[in-house]
Amino acid sequence: PATFKPTQWPTEYKETTQRWGANPQNYSQFGLPGHDGLDIRAPLNSKIFAVAGGxxxxxxxxxxxxxTVSNLGWHVRINHVDGFETIYAHLANDxxxxxxxxxxxxxxxxxxxGNTGNSTGAHLHLGMKKPPGDYGWPYNLINPEPYILPLIGAPPPLPPPTGIDLADFxxxxxxxxxxxxxxxxxNWGAGDERVQLQREGNFSYVTKNNNWEKRLVGSSFIDLLMDTSPSESEYYTVSGHWLPRKMTVGQNFSRTEHVTFYSKANCAVKAEYDASSTIKFINLHNTWTNNNIILNNVAEFAWIINGLEEEKYFFAKSLGLVKWTSRRGLESSIWELVPVGAQQNNKRGTWCGIS
Ligand SMILES: [Zn+2]
Structure with missing residues (x-):
C-alpha cells in the first residue's frame, strides 16, 4: 500500500524561517500552542511546488x-494517501x-x-494535517517537520519551544x-488546609484536606478537569485547556472553558455555562517568602476577566498551590511546611462517583 512520503521541497529555497511550535506568545490568541506549520523561504513571485502527489x-x-477570509490568504489544500493533507499558504492569486x-x-x-493573508513578508507557510492531529493541537494539525526536513538533510526537529515547564508545579x-x-x-475564618500534590500517571491532584483539583498534564497543555473545593456543597468540572504546558514569563493565555457545577449532596447539575478568561504568567520568583517560609521557584499567575484581575495564584515547584488571593480581599497562603514523613498523605474524598 502507498504511504505518504513527500519527495519535493515546496519552494526554490531550501531554508526554513519559522519552525513548528515556535513563538507561542503570538499564537495563543488563536487557541494554538505555537506556530501551526513550517515557514519556508519563498521570496515574492518565486515558485511553489506540491510536496507529494494528491x-x-x-x-x-x-x-x-x-x-470568512482566512489568515492563510490565497492557499491550496491537497489530500494525499493515508489521510494526510498539506496546505500551502500566502500565495498569489494567479x-x-x-x-x-x-x-x-x-x-x-x-x-x-504572494504574501497574501496574515503575513509580514513573502514566505510559504506549509501546514500538515492527519486525524486526529498531534496531541494538544486543534484542527487535526500535525508537525510537518519529520516529513519535510529530511528533504534538505536538516537536523532532526528541535524540541518544542522553550518556556518554563509548568508540569513541575x-x-x-x-x-x-x-x-x-x-x-x-x-483570612475568611475557614479551617486550615493541608495541601499536598499527588500524582497518578499524567494526572495531577492538588489536594486540600479531602478536596482536590484534578488536572491532566499533557505534552502541550495542562487541562483543569475538576475541582471539588469551591465549597463543601458543590464541585465543578471543566472542559477546555487551562494553560499551555510550557509558558514564558509575561505570556497570556485566553480561552473559553465549559464549566458545570454539581451538588455534592445529590449529584444534580446546579449551573452550567461557558466562561471566557485569560491567565497571565506574571513572574517566576527564584526565591519567594511567606510567613518566614522561603521557597524556590514560585510561579505567579493572574486570572483576568474582562480586564480585571480577579484572582492570583502562586504555585511552588513540587508543592503546588502556596498562595491564593482574590480581588475582594480574600487570601490563603502557606503557613507551615510539614517535614516529609511526619504526616499521612491526604485522602481524596469521593462524591457522586468522581475521583
Ligand atoms: Zn507560518
Whole structure:
C-alpha cells in the first residue's frame, strides 16, 4: 500500500524561517500552542511546488466552507494517501493555482509566493494535517517537520519551544506519587488546609484536606478537569485547556472553558455555562517568602476577566498551590511546611462517583 512520503521541497529555497511550535506568545490568541506549520523561504513571485502527489480539494482565500477570509490568504489544500493533507499558504492569486479536484503530482507547480493573508513578508507557510492531529493541537494539525526536513538533510526537529515547564508545579518531585504537605491559612475564618500534590500517571491532584483539583498534564497543555473545593456543597468540572504546558514569563493565555457545577449532596447539575478568561504568567520568583517560609521557584499567575484581575495564584515547584488571593480581599497562603514523613498523605474524598 502507498504511504505518504513527500519527495519535493515546496519552494526554490531550501531554508526554513519559522519552525513548528515556535513563538507561542503570538499564537495563543488563536487557541494554538505555537506556530501551526513550517515557514519556508519563498521570496515574492518565486515558485511553489506540491510536496507529494494528491488531489486538490481547496483553492481560495477563505476558511473552507465559510465566507470568512482566512489568515492563510490565497492557499491550496491537497489530500494525499493515508489521510494526510498539506496546505500551502500566502500565495498569489494567479494562473498557477491549480483547479479544485485536480490531481497534482509531486514537484508540480501549484502557485506563486504572494504574501497574501496574515503575513509580514513573502514566505510559504506549509501546514500538515492527519486525524486526529498531534496531541494538544486543534484542527487535526500535525508537525510537518519529520516529513519535510529530511528533504534538505536538516537536523532532526528541535524540541518544542522553550518556556518554563509548568508540569513541575503540579507534580511532586522526582516522579513521586505524593508530595510534601504544607498547611495553608486563610483570612475568611475557614479551617486550615493541608495541601499536598499527588500524582497518578499524567494526572495531577492538588489536594486540600479531602478536596482536590484534578488536572491532566499533557505534552502541550495542562487541562483543569475538576475541582471539588469551591465549597463543601458543590464541585465543578471543566472542559477546555487551562494553560499551555510550557509558558514564558509575561505570556497570556485566553480561552473559553465549559464549566458545570454539581451538588455534592445529590449529584444534580446546579449551573452550567461557558466562561471566557485569560491567565497571565506574571513572574517566576527564584526565591519567594511567606510567613518566614522561603521557597524556590514560585510561579505567579493572574486570572483576568474582562480586564480585571480577579484572582492570583502562586504555585511552588513540587508543592503546588502556596498562595491564593482574590480581588475582594480574600487570601490563603502557606503557613507551615510539614517535614516529609511526619504526616499521612491526604485522602481524596469521593462524591457522586468522581475521583
Ligand atoms: Zn507560518
Amino acid at each position: 488531489t486538490v480539494f481547496y483553492v481560495g482565500d477563505r476558511i473552507p466552507g465559510t465566507g 494562473s498557477f493555482l491549480p483547479r479544485y479536484g485536480q490531481y497534482v503530482s509531486a514537484g508540480q507547480r501549484i502557485g506563486t509566493s 503540579f507534580f511532586p518531585a522526582d516522579s513521586n506519587l505524593f508530595g510534601q504537605i504544607h498547611i495553608m491559612k486563610n
